[in-house]
Amino acid sequence: MLTEKEYTMTQGDKSAYTDKQKRQAKHIEEGYEKKGVSEDEAKRRAWATENKISGGGKKSGSGKH
Numbered sequence: 001m002l003t004e005k006e007y008t009m010t011q012g013d014k015s016a017y018t019d020k021q022k023r024q025a026k027h028i029e030e031g032y033e034k035k036g037v038s039e040d041e042a043k044r045r046a047w048a049t050e051n052k053i054s055g056g057g058k059k060s061g062s063g064k065h
Contacts, residue, residue, distance in 0.1 A: 016057025017050075025050040
């Protein structure tokens with residue numbers, strides 16, 4: 001049987017994101033938490049939302065155009 005840690009997916013590397021994208025994702029995450037969403041789910045939703053808004057990581061060398 002898998003433990004919760006083994007079962008959950010790991011979070012991706014956020015180094016390809018700009019400071020602005022990271023700040024926006026944190027702000028979005030806090031909004032979800034205020035609505036009663038768990039911390040992990042709020043973080044997942046926040047990054048999904050930020051990716052939709054900005055198109056994902058934009059730092060130089062991230063492989064994005």
